[in-house]
Structure formats: structure tokens, C-alpha cells
Amino acid sequence: MSKTIVIVGAGIGGIMLANKLRETLPPRHRIIVIERTAEHAFAASFLWLMVGQRERNAITRPVRRLLRSGVELVIGEAREIDAKERVVHTGTEAISYDWLVLAGGAEMRFDLAGSETFFTLDGAERLYSVLREFRGGNVAIVVTATPYKCPGAPAEGAMLIRDYLRQKGVSAQVDLYTTEPRPMPVAGPELGQAVTGMLAERGVGYHPNHVLRGAGQGALAFEGRDPVKADLVVSIPRHVPPDVVRTAGVANAAGWAAVDPRTLVTKDPSIFAIGDCAAVQLPGTWKPDTPLMLPKAGVFAHAQALALAGRIAAEINGGTAPEFCGDGFCMLEAGEHLAGFAFGDFFATPSPKLELRNVGRTWHLSKVMFEQWWLAGPGFRRSALGAAMQAGAKVYGIEMKL
Ligand SMILES: Cc1cc2nc3c(=O)[nH]c(=O)nc-3n(C[C@H](O)[C@H](O)[C@H](O)COP(=O)(O)OP(=O)(O)OC[C@H]3O[C@@H](n4cnc5c(N)ncnc54)[C@H](O)[C@@H]3O)c2cc1C
Incomplete structure (x- = not known):
């Protein structure tokens, strides 16, 4: 019998999942991806776009090009989920499913008027033009709320x-202000200290526990x-x-889709969630009464997609369903x-166990290679060079298959 898997969102998680399912399942099973934007932007590259090391066209691709043939793509907004009837409603279509996967990522709200950002494609492009004209002074990077991706x-x-400013000879003091007690708090105090050291070595001021209260006239006001x-x-x-995630009937109090950390199933057995829109609770707490949550990052969306593809395939074909194991890298x-x-x-229990390797060119090049691998699409991923990259990544337990 034919089954239909509907995926809401063609970002890192949705694309990986759709491609892996298409590779695994016979053609009689339908894989439908609903995505509201026809153009995919690789977010990790916004950092390079913002300092002129990339152009917009170099880090965007038509979504269709990143999906394997045989994956059906609906460009439109998934507006409502009728979990009882197992139907997703877009503005124009009602799409039935056997399994639904929420992979809609996170949306952003810009509360700080007058600020720039590198968290969106347009924002990073604009920030480059601002930085080009910047003549010097104080640059403040402000984390306004948690959680945030990456x-x-x-x-x-x-x-x-x-x-960038140093190389241009512009005299500037760069400071990072955040509500968090240390960088990447989920990764533990040792890693936090190592990142604080990296910032200090590069002359960046780091200011933890800073809760923004307002901004204006060239100044920022932090609580107390x-x-x-x-x-x-x-x-x-x-x-x-x-x-669409908040109202799907599977969300936690904050509106993210609550899932079992390993199976990624929500409280509705026909609905899964992966990537940034999923809330994955980890062992341990980072403040009293505040559970540790899996960070929102592409690397997890990617790994969850591969595990979930295996689970859905096992439901259809039989066999053992793999689990998401919680490994990650950055x-x-x-x-x-x-x-x-x-x-x-x-x-890991009682809390995540991470290691940091010394700063070097290899890691930067690995990130560039990962970017190229991703943007080249499924054809490249199956090529000899793609296979060599996959083998290299495997040394670190990273699955780049497809
Ligand atoms: C500046 C920056 C740097 C980053 N660097 C890294 C990094 O180095 N490593 C790393 O691991 N991660 C990094 N990330 C994070 C990474 O980009 C995200 O965690 C990742 O994209 C999440 O994947 P996702 O599939 O969950 O969501 P996304 O990739 O955001 O995709 C979600 C998709 O769902 C679509 N969508 C949402 N709602 C609907 C709807 N109702 N109907 C139809 N479509 C919908 C959206 O249009 C979007 O295309 C970075 C992010 C930023 C901003």
C-alpha cells in the first residue's frame, strides 16, 4: 500500500529528510514537502556574507535543485493541521498524510529598533553595506533572548x-552582550571558558548576564x-x-513541538518534529529549575532527519528503527x-560532554567544504568528491550521506 509522508519546511532538516526518504522508499510512497519560499539560503554562510566574503547568489539555491527527483514540492504556506483527519491545509490545497513531519524551523522577531542583524539573508547583506561605511566607534552585538539558533x-x-574592521584599519571596540551566563551554556563551563578566551584573544569584550531593557541615542540600557x-x-x-507548529496540538508551553529526544515523535504518533521547531529536553539543568534543551542548530536538524528517515522506512519496510543519538559538532x-x-x-549524563579542538585553518576549511557540499545538492553528494568528503566527516562520527 502507498503511504504519504508530508514534511512542512524545506530547510536543513526537511531537505535531508525528504532526500533520504526518497533514496530509501520505493516510488509508490509519496514524499511531499511544503515550503513557503522557493529559494533556500544556507544560514551558516550569512556570517561570511556580512563581511563581504560571499555574495548573496553564492549561498542561495532554488529549493527544487536541492531535492531529489521524485520528491514532490508544494510552494506555499502550511496554515493549519487537522490531526484528526490527518490533513495539512495550505491556502489553496488540503494535503493528506500518513505521517507528518514538522520541520518549520524558527521565526524571528526584531524587537530592537535601529539595530542590524546577520541572522537573516537580507540582514547580513545589509550589514555588509553598513560595515563598509562604518568609520569607527563602539560595536555592540546583543543577544536579546534565548533560545536562538546556533x-x-x-x-x-x-x-x-x-x-573585518581591523583589516580595514578601522578603530573599533567590539563587545558581545548576552542574557546567558557564559558562551554556549549547554556545552558546559569548560567550553564556555575556552570560547571566552577566544573572544578575549581577539579583543572582543564579552558581557554575560546582560538583560536588555532599551536602546536609543547611541546607547544601550541593560537591567541594573x-x-x-x-x-x-x-x-x-x-x-x-x-x-503552524504552535497550533498543531503537539507544542510545549513555549509553542515548540515537544518530542521524544531519541524517536522525535510528538504526543501524536503520526506527527514527528525535527530541527529548530522541535523541543528536545536533555538530562540536567543549566539554572535551578531550568532544563537543558538541545541547541537549535543545523547539525542536529541534519542528524535528526537521517534518524527519522530510518524510523519511517522501518515502519514501512520493517526492520529496526534507528534513534537520534544526540551527537553534534560546531x-x-x-x-x-x-x-x-x-x-x-x-x-551524555549528567550533562553534555564536549571537547574543543584548537583554533586552526582545517576547521575553517571543513566549514567551507560543508557549505559547498550542501549547496551543490544531491548530485554532488553522490559524486566521488562527495563520497571523499563523507568519508572524512565520518572520522568525527558525522554522517553526510546522500
Ligand atoms: C548566522 C547563522 C549561522 C549559523 N551557523 C550554523 C552552523 O555553523 N552550524 C549549524 O549547525 N547551524 C548553524 N545555524 C543554524 C541553522 O541554520 C539552523 O539551525 C537550521 O537551518 C535549522 O534547520 P531546520 O530545518 O530546523 O529549519 P530551517 O533551515 O530554518 O528551515 C525551516 C523552513 O521551514 C519553512 N517554513 C516555516 N514555516 C512554514 C510553513 N508554515 N509553511 C511552509 N514552510 C514553512 C521556512 O521557510 C524554512 O525554509 C546558523 C544559523 C544562523 C542564523
Whole structure:
């Protein structure tokens, strides 16, 4: 019998899942992806776009090109899910499913008027034109709320901006302000200290436990602190779940889809969630009464997609269903074409266990190769060079198959 798998969202998770399912399942099973934008942008490259190391066209691709043939693509907004009837409604279509996968990512709210950002494609492109004209002064990078995607990105952004201005000979003080107690708090104090060290070595000021209260007239106001001068403010916006996820009947109190950490199933056995829109609770707490949550990052969306493809295939074909194991990694851009590399097990008990490798050119090049691999699409991923890259990644337990 033919089954239909509907995936809401063609980002990192949705694309990986659709391609892996198409590779695994016989053609009689339908794989339908609903995506509201026809153009995919590779978000990790926004950091390079913002300092002029990429052009917009180099980091965007038509979604259709990134999907294998045989995956059906509906360009439109998934507006409502009728879980009882197993139907997704777009503005124009009602699409039935046997299994639904929420892969809608996170949406952003820009509360800090007058600030720039590198968290969106347009924002990063605009920030480059602002940085080009910047004549010097105080640059403040502000994390306005948690959670946000890619816990390393604010530190990377700060180091890249600092490096860009330094190379141009512009005199600037770059500071990173955040509500968090340390960088990447989920990764533990040791890694936090290592990242603080990376920032300090590059002359970036790091200011934890800073809760933004307002901005205006070249200054920022943080709760219980003296105002700080800021000639250029770059904000990491507040992240919220997409409406369709919040209203699907499977969300936690904050609106993210609550899933079993390993199977990625929600409380409705026919609905799964992967990537940024999923709430995955980890062992341990990071403040009293605040559970640790899996960070929102492409590397997890990617790995969850592969595990879930195996699970759905096992439901259809029989066999053992794989589980998402919680391993993750991050190449942390430091400027000067260098990067650090953090990797480890986020499901470790009593709390995640991560290691950080010294800053070096290899990690930066690995990130560039990953970008190229991703943007080249399924054809390249099956080529000899793609296979060599996959083998290299496997050394670190990273599955880049497809
Ligand atoms: C500056 C920056 C740097 C980053 N660097 C890294 C990095 O180095 N490593 C890393 O692992 N991660 C990184 N990330 C994070 C990574 O990009 C995200 O975690 C990843 O894209 C999440 O994948 P996803 O599939 O869950 O969501 P997304 O890739 O965001 O895709 C979600 C898709 O769903 C679509 N959608 C949403 N709602 C609907 C709807 N109702 N109907 C139809 N379509 C819908 C959206 O249009 C979108 O295309 C970075 C992010 C940023 C912003």
C-alpha cells in the first residue's frame, strides 16, 4: 500500500529528510514537502556574507535543485493541521498524510529598533553595506533572548566583525552582550571558558548576564547596569515557533513541538518534529529549575532527519528503527580564515560532554567544504568528491550521506 509522508519546511532538516526518504522508499510512497519560499539560503554562510566574503547568489539555491527527483514540492504556506483527519491545509490545497513531519524551523522577531542583524539573508547583506561605511566607534552585538539558533553564532559574528574592521584599519571596540551566563551554556563551563578566551584573544569584550531593557541615542540600557555607548548595534533577534507548529496540538508551553529526544515523535504518533521547531529536553539543568534543551542548530536538524528517515522506512519496510543519538559538532569561525571545533555527546549524563579542538585553518576549511557540499545538492553528494568528503566527516562520527 502507498503511504504519504508530508514534511512542512524545506530547510536543513526537511531537505535531508525528504532526500533520504526518497533514496530509501520505493516510488509508490509519496514524499511531499511544503515550503513557503522557493529559494533556500544556507544560514551558516550569512556570517561570511556580512563581511563581504560571499555574495548573496553564492549561498542561495532554488529549493527544487536541492531535492531529489521524485520528491514532490508544494510552494506555499502550511496554515493549519487537522490531526484528526490527518490533513495539512495550505491556502489553496488540503494535503493528506500518513505521517507528518514538522520541520518549520524558527521565526524571528526584531524587537530592537535601529539595530542590524546577520541572522537573516537580507540582514547580513545589509550589514555588509553598513560595515563598509562604518568609520569607527563602539560595536555592540546583543543577544536579546534565548533560545536562538546556533549558539556559537553571536561569538563568531563578533570575531568576524572585529577581524573585518581591523583589516580595514578601522578603530573599533567590539563587545558581545548576552542574557546567558557564559558562551554556549549547554556545552558546559569548560567550553564556555575556552570560547571566552577566544573572544578575549581577539579583543572582543564579552558581557554575560546582560538583560536588555532599551536602546536609543547611541546607547544601550541593560537591567541594573550603567548605559553603554553603541555606535552600531547588531542584534540576535528573539526566536519564536512558526504558527503552524504552535497550533498543531503537539507544542510545549513555549509553542515548540515537544518530542521524544531519541524517536522525535510528538504526543501524536503520526506527527514527528525535527530541527529548530522541535523541543528536545536533555538530562540536567543549566539554572535551578531550568532544563537543558538541545541547541537549535543545523547539525542536529541534519542528524535528526537521517534518524527519522530510518524510523519511517522501518515502519514501512520493517526492520529496526534507528534513534537520534544526540551527537553534534560546531566549527566556530574566529576570523583570519581560522576556526575552532567543538564536538561531543549532548545526551551524555549528567550533562553534555564536549571537547574543543584548537583554533586552526582545517576547521575553517571543513566549514567551507560543508557549505559547498550542501549547496551543490544531491548530485554532488553522490559524486566521488562527495563520497571523499563523507568519508572524512565520518572520522568525527558525522554522517553526510546522500
Ligand atoms: C548566522 C547563522 C549561522 C549559523 N551557523 C550554523 C552552523 O555553523 N552550524 C549549524 O549547525 N547551524 C548553524 N545555524 C543554524 C541553522 O541554520 C539552523 O539551525 C537550521 O537551518 C535549522 O534547520 P531546520 O530545518 O530546523 O529549519 P530551517 O533551515 O530554518 O528551515 C525551516 C523552513 O521551514 C519553512 N517554513 C516555516 N514555516 C512554514 C510553513 N508554515 N509553511 C511552509 N514552510 C514553512 C521556512 O521557510 C524554512 O525554509 C546558523 C544559523 C544562523 C542564523
